[in-house]
Amino acid sequence: MPSKLKLLQLGVLSLSVAAGSSPDACADITVVLGPSLIKSSGPQYNATATELPWNLFNSVDSPTCIVYPKTSGHVQSAMRVIFLRDSRYAVIAGGHASMRGYNSITDGVLISFESMQNVSYDAETGLVTLQPGVHWGDAVTYLESFGVTAVGARSADIGMGLLLGGGISFLSPQYGWASDAIQAIDLVLVDGRLVTATATNQFRDLFQAAKGGANRFGIATRYVVESVHTGTKAEKNWFGGTLVLSGMYNEIVNNATARFVRENTDPKAILLLIQDGLSPTGPAANILFLYYNGASLPASVFNTFLSLQPNATSSSFSAVSYAELVTMTAANERGNGQNFGAASFIGSEATFARGFNQLANFTDAFGAQLASFNTIVSVIPRSQWIASAQRGPNAIGDPGKAYAAMNYYAVYPAGQTTQNKTVKEGFELMLEQLQYPENKGLPLYINECDASQAVYASYPSFSKLKATYAKYDPTRFNVRNMKGPLGL
Numbered sequence: 001m002p003s004k005l006k007l008l009q010l011g012v013l014s015l016s017v018a019a020g021s022s023p024d025a026c027a028d029i030t031v032v033l034g035p036s037l038i039k040s041s042g043p044q045y046n047a048t049a050t051e052l053p054w055n056l057f058n059s060v061d062s063p064t065c066i067v068y069p070k071t072s073g074h075v076q077s078a079m080r081v082i083f084l085r086d087s088r089y090a091v092i093a094g095g096h097a098s099m100r101g102y103n104s105i106t107d108g109v110l111i112s113f114e115s116m117q118n119v120s121y122d123a124e125t126g127l128v129t130l131q132p133g134v135h136w137g138d139a140v141t142y143l144e145s146f147g148v149t150a151v152g153a154r155s156a157d158i159g160m161g162l163l164l165g166g167g168i169s170f171l172s173p174q175y176g177w178a179s180d181a182i183q184a185i186d187l188v189l190v191d192g193r194l195v196t197a198t199a200t201n202q203f204r205d206l207f208q209a210a211k212g213g214a215n216r217f218g219i220a221t222r223y224v225v226e227s228v229h230t231g232t233k234a235e236k237n238w239f240g241g242t243l244v245l246s247g248m249y250n251e252i253v254n255n256a257t258a259r260f261v262r263e264n265t266d267p268k269a270i271l272l273l274i275q276d277g278l279s280p281t282g283p284a285a286n287i288l289f290l291y292y293n294g295a296s297l298p299a300s301v302f303n304t305f306l307s308l309q310p311n312a313t314s315s316s317f318s319a320v321s322y323a324e325l326v327t328m329t330a331a332n333e334r335g336n337g338q339n340f341g342a343a344s345f346i347g348s349e350a351t352f353a354r355g356f357n358q359l360a361n362f363t364d365a366f367g368a369q370l371a372s373f374n375t376i377v378s379v380i381p382r383s384q385w386i387a388s389a390q391r392g393p394n395a396i397g398d399p400g401k402a403y404a405a406m407n408y409y410a411v412y413p414a415g416q417t418t419q420n421k422t423v424k425e426g427f428e429l430m431l432e433q434l435q436y437p438e439n440k441g442l443p444l445y446i447n448e449c450d451a452s453q454a455v456y457a458s459y460p461s462f463s464k465l466k467a468t469y470a471k472y473d474p475t476r477f478n479v480r481n482m483k484g485p486l487g488l
């Protein structure tokens, strides 16, 4: 491996070469970028390593060094060294990855995008340019002054990593997955090359892979996305809120949700359900978020839910703007270890009942070890895939059916930095048990998956994705040197 020669070709003259070491990689990056963009200790290092990861289990890592790029060129320089040193590494943007090890690292280089948080909007082209460190709340608040937005997260604190995993937005039933809005993406490949991938240029296979392939296909340094007209703050073009129902209504809520998944064809209608597994009979067992991109909640769509309003523990509905909708839930609380796991369900009452029993079964066995345990139901209607197809293929692939993305979500007690092994194994077993035969062929949502799940293999477009990975990372550097979803 003539790595010394490669370094010389790259103009990095004064470095000695010994592969496989992150301290050496950090020393080399310091030489190349200068000491101001890289930290191995101190307040900035501490803030990134311990406060940026939303999952407490990821905040206990100690990266050998943290790189704070300001440009794509800085990322290229760091990546060249990481590649030539065969160093382990990780990337952090908004910090919301739930998966253990996906956004920080011990004995490796961490690249943090805290110094790349610019958003800009070009009214002439209608395009929004997002740097990789932007949080969605800042993006939607800025863009709302122009009456537009970018299709993105349903909570403010989430970062741009969402775009690489697909991205479920309140706008998705109308405009597709958040990643479908990408028009161009700058990616630093494993060997340090910078490419701009679009739907029509020589990197169109990479472009497709980046839209849902998560962190395996390069480091994104710029996203150019189409804007969507949502109106200004004063226009308040959305209506909705929450309806909270006690555990007495579990079965009715599950049935109504299954039916909504199966039957709703109005892309302006949003249903999001959080079901509490830890107090399944408690007063807040079902939190329904009902929203409509219009002046009211149409009875034809929401009647089953609205008829439960007299029985609700609480309910509140009002007119809101799109940015208000997104910033209503910050989701920025840190301090708990977290586990996400994914299933996908067809809109069948029997399937939802079975999933609910699975939630209850896990709670019976392990609830005492957890602070909370929920299922979060996101509806993926046919309209989302139809809007997606109009924007060109993504990494996931259309399963041809309406379904729900089910997120099983365990929160450990505050401050507990280690996962209980028995609970972890029970969680993984539950995720296997949740893959019911009637849901075969439905993709799992990668941004809500557990590290144990073979999520890529669930993609209808899996074989194409695998081939694209082999083309752009022929030595499988990313699979070897960074944590990420299984199966490429």
Ligand SMILES: Cc1cc2nc3c(=O)[nH]c(=O)nc-3n(C[C@H](O)[C@H](O)[C@H](O)COP(=O)(O)OP(=O)(O)OC[C@H]3O[C@@H](n4cnc5c(N)ncnc54)[C@H](O)[C@@H]3O)c2cc1C
Pocket: 054, 090, 091, 092, 093, 094, 095, 096, 097, 098, 102, 103, 132, 152, 153, 154, 155, 157, 158, 159, 160, 161, 162, 164, 165, 166, 167, 168, 169, 214, 215, 218, 219, 220, 221, 331, 447, 448
């Ligand atoms: C409370 C909460 C609410 C959520 N709400 C939603 C929602 O409404 N809709 C939805 O679709 N998802 C949602 N998610 C899931 C969310 O999409 C993922 O957690 C997403 O990965 C977060 O991106 P991030 O930038 O905040 O996180 P990070 O942890 O910084 O990044 C996530 C992953 O992407 C990688 N990555 C990030 N940026 C880059 C880059 N520039 N180049 C290469 N790799 C990169 C990271 O290494 C990491 O593996 C939510 C998650 C949480 C915890």
Ligand SMILES: *[C@@H]1O[C@H](CO)[C@@H](O)[C@H](O)[C@H]1NC(C)=O
Pocket: 041, 042, 043, 046
């Ligand atoms: C960083 O965190 C470590 C470990 O918690 C601590 O010992 C150190 O004093 C902190 N440094 C700064 C500059 O905050």
Ligand SMILES: *[C@@H]1O[C@H](CO)[C@@H](O)[C@H](O)[C@H]1NC(C)=O
Pocket: 118, 119, 120, 121
């Ligand atoms: C940052 O965004 C502003 C508008 O918000 C824009 O004027 C400026 O050109 C952008 N800068 C970079 C470096 O992208």
Ligand SMILES: *[C@@H]1O[C@H](CO)[C@@H](O)[C@H](O)[C@H]1NC(C)=O
Pocket: 251, 252, 255, 349, 350
């Ligand atoms: C829920 O749906 C199932 C299957 O259709 C049905 O048997 C059951 O009675 C329903 N429960 C309620 C409370 O409506």
Ligand SMILES: *[C@@H]1O[C@H](CO)[C@@H](O)[C@H](O)[C@H]1NC(C)=O
Pocket: 365, 366, 368, 369, 420, 421, 422, 423
């Ligand atoms: C881990 O969880 C199991 C199962 O609930 C429990 O019996 C055990 O005491 C827990 N272990 C620790 C160290 O908390």
Ligand SMILES: *[C@@H]1O[C@H](CO)[C@@H](O)[C@H](O)[C@H]1NC(C)=O
Pocket: 358, 361, 362, 365, 426, 429, 433
């Ligand atoms: C219920 O949970 C236990 C503990 O993890 C597990 O052994 C069992 O298989 C589960 N039962 C069902 C029906 O999923």
